Amino acid sequence: MQLETISSISTPVGEGAIAIVRLSGVDAVEIADRLYKGAKSLSSVDSHTINYGHIMDPDTQESVEEVMVAIMRAPRTYTREDIVEINCHGGIHTVNRVLQLTLKHGARMAEPGEFTKRAFLNGRIDLSQAEGVMDFIRSKTTEASKVANQQMQGRLKSYVEDLRQSILNILAQVEVNIDYPEYDDVEEATTEFLQEESRKVKQEIEKLLKSSTQGRILREGLSTVIIGKPNVGKSSLLNYLIQDNKAIVTDVAGTTRDILEEYVNVNGIPLKLIDTAGIRDTDDIVEKIGVERSRQALKEAELILYVLNNNEPLTNEDVEILDSMADQNVISIVNKLDLEAELDVEDLKSRYPGMSIVKTSIINSTGVDELEDRIAGLFFEGEIQSVDSTYVSNNRHIHLLEQAISAISDAIESAEMDVPVDIVQIDLVKTWELLGEVIGEDVSEQLIDQLFSQFCLGK
Ligand SMILES: Nc1nc2c(ncn2[C@@H]2O[C@H](COP(=O)(O)OP(=O)(O)OP(=O)(O)O)[C@@H](O)[C@H]2O)c(=O)[nH]1
Ligand SMILES: [Mg+2]
Structure with a gap:
C-alpha cells in the first residue's frame, strides 16, 4: 500500500539553533527536489547522505533558507519509507515557510504520531515499542x-x-x-x-x-505532597530539594497561600513535588482557600511528607491530620533540629508505629540525604533496577x-x-x-489511531 507523503516540523516549536522539517513517503525526495538548489539534485545523491544547499520558492525563485538536507531511502529508515530531513537554521518563521512549501508542492501535513504509526504499519516496530517511543519523548x-x-x-x-x-x-x-x-x-x-x-x-x-x-x-513522577502546620519549613524543604528558591520562605506563619508544583529527581526517582499552604484554622479568606487546596492535594498524594517543628509539641491538629493519612505512604519530618527539642519523638513513634520518621535541619542541610534515601527505599527498595527488569x-x-x-x-x-x-x-x-x-496483535484500527494520535507532531 502506497501512502501519501507526509511532512511536518519534527523539532520543538520555539527558538532553537536548528529546526527540522521531515518528509516521509514515496514522493519525499521528489518534493524536496522541487524546492532544493544545490550542487546535485537530491534524486541523484546517495542514500543516507547530507547535502548542503538552499530551499527556493519555485514560484518566485526567492531563496528561503540555507539548509542541510538528509536523504534516507527506504527501507533503512524510521518509517521504512523514503525520508527527507531538511535542517533549517533560521527562526520559526523560516521553518514554517519551508514546511508550507513542502505542503504546497505535494506533501500532506502529518498527524501527531503519524511517522511512528507508519513505522508500526510497515512492520518496523510493534505496538509496545511504539508506545515506548511516546514515553521516551515524555520521560x-x-x-x-x-x-x-x-x-x-x-x-x-x-x-x-x-x-x-x-x-x-x-x-x-x-x-x-x-x-x-x-x-x-x-x-x-x-x-x-x-x-x-x-x-x-x-x-x-x-x-x-x-x-x-x-x-x-518513573514515567509520570511520584506525586509527593509536603504537608504540615504553618511555618514548619515546608517551602524550605521544597527549595532545598529542587536546589532553587522557587517558593517564598519567611518566618511569617501562613506565607504559602497556594500550591506550588515542581519536578525533582531524588536518587533517580522523579518526584512531582507539591508545596502547600500550612494547615490551620484561619479567617483570612485567601489562606482559607489555600488550606482547602492543601487538604485536597493530601488526598490525591502517593507520598506525603509531613513536616513538624522540633521546637514545638505535637498538637491535636497534627494528630488529626496524621490520623487521616493512615492508609497513605507517609514520611514524618521533624525539622529545625538545630532548635531546642520540644517534640516528643518517642511519643510520635508509639502513636504511629509503622511510620518512617526523619530528623532534619533544613537550614543546616542535615538529614535531607537520609530523607532522600527513605523516599527511594519506600518505592524501590533503595535502588532502581530498571536495567534488569522489564518495567x-x-x-x-x-x-x-x-x-x-x-x-x-x-x-x-x-x-x-x-x-x-x-x-x-x-x-x-x-x-x-x-x-x-x-x-499489538489483534488490535483494532481504532485503537491504533487513538494510540498514535497521542504522539507529538513530527514524531
Ligand atoms: N531554625 C530553623 N529554621 C528553619 C529551618 N527550616 C526552615 N526554617 C525557617 O522557618 C521559617 C518558615 O519556613 P517556611 O519554609 O516558609 O515554612 P512553611 O512551612 O512553608 O510555612 P508556611 O508557608 O507559612 O506554611 C523560615 O524562617 C525558615 O527560614 C530549620 O531547619 N531550622
Ligand atoms: Mg510555605
Whole structure:
C-alpha cells in the first residue's frame, strides 16, 4: 500500500539553533527536489547522505533558507519509507515557510504520531515499542527514559512473546496427552500438568505487573505532597530539594497561600513535588482557600511528607491530620533540629508505629540525604533496577495484564475443579490473546489511531 507523503516540523516549536522539517513517503525526495538548489539534485545523491544547499520558492525563485538536507531511502529508515530531513537554521518563521512549501508542492501535513504509526504499519516496530517511543519523548528523568528506551528496543515484547509461547506449549502438550495417552489416567495427568504450568505463567505475568507501579512512577513522577502546620519549613524543604528558591520562605506563619508544583529527581526517582499552604484554622479568606487546596492535594498524594517543628509539641491538629493519612505512604519530618527539642519523638513513634520518621535541619542541610534515601527505599527498595527488569509503565498494558491474570486464574480454577479440559483451554487461549494485544496483535484500527494520535507532531 502506497501512502501519501507526509511532512511536518519534527523539532520543538520555539527558538532553537536548528529546526527540522521531515518528509516521509514515496514522493519525499521528489518534493524536496522541487524546492532544493544545490550542487546535485537530491534524486541523484546517495542514500543516507547530507547535502548542503538552499530551499527556493519555485514560484518566485526567492531563496528561503540555507539548509542541510538528509536523504534516507527506504527501507533503512524510521518509517521504512523514503525520508527527507531538511535542517533549517533560521527562526520559526523560516521553518514554517519551508514546511508550507513542502505542503504546497505535494506533501500532506502529518498527524501527531503519524511517522511512528507508519513505522508500526510497515512492520518496523510493534505496538509496545511504539508506545515506548511516546514515553521516551515524555520521560522526565534519565531512569524513566531508560525504561522507555528498553520498551522501545522490544524488551517487553520479547518477555510477552515468551509467555505466549509457554501458553502454546501447554495447549500443545494437552493435545498430545489426549491424542497419545502415555498414562492410564490421562485426564488426571493432564489437568495436573495444566494447573502446574498455568500457575507458572500466572506468576510470570504477576511479576510483570508488579513492576508496573515502579514503571508508572518513573514515567509520570511520584506525586509527593509536603504537608504540615504553618511555618514548619515546608517551602524550605521544597527549595532545598529542587536546589532553587522557587517558593517564598519567611518566618511569617501562613506565607504559602497556594500550591506550588515542581519536578525533582531524588536518587533517580522523579518526584512531582507539591508545596502547600500550612494547615490551620484561619479567617483570612485567601489562606482559607489555600488550606482547602492543601487538604485536597493530601488526598490525591502517593507520598506525603509531613513536616513538624522540633521546637514545638505535637498538637491535636497534627494528630488529626496524621490520623487521616493512615492508609497513605507517609514520611514524618521533624525539622529545625538545630532548635531546642520540644517534640516528643518517642511519643510520635508509639502513636504511629509503622511510620518512617526523619530528623532534619533544613537550614543546616542535615538529614535531607537520609530523607532522600527513605523516599527511594519506600518505592524501590533503595535502588532502581530498571536495567534488569522489564518495567510495564503503560496503563493499557497494565489493564491487559490484569485481564490476562484473571483469565489464567479462571483456567487454573477450572482445572482444579475437574472441569473438562477443552473448557480450560478456552481460558488459556483467551490469556494468550490478551497478551497478544499488549504487543499489538489483534488490535483494532481504532485503537491504533487513538494510540498514535497521542504522539507529538513530527514524531
Ligand atoms: N531554625 C530553623 N529554621 C528553619 C529551618 N527550616 C526552615 N526554617 C525557617 O522557618 C521559617 C518558615 O519556613 P517556611 O519554609 O516558609 O515554612 P512553611 O512551612 O512553608 O510555612 P508556611 O508557608 O507559612 O506554611 C523560615 O524562617 C525558615 O527560614 C530549620 O531547619 N531550622
Ligand atoms: Mg510555605
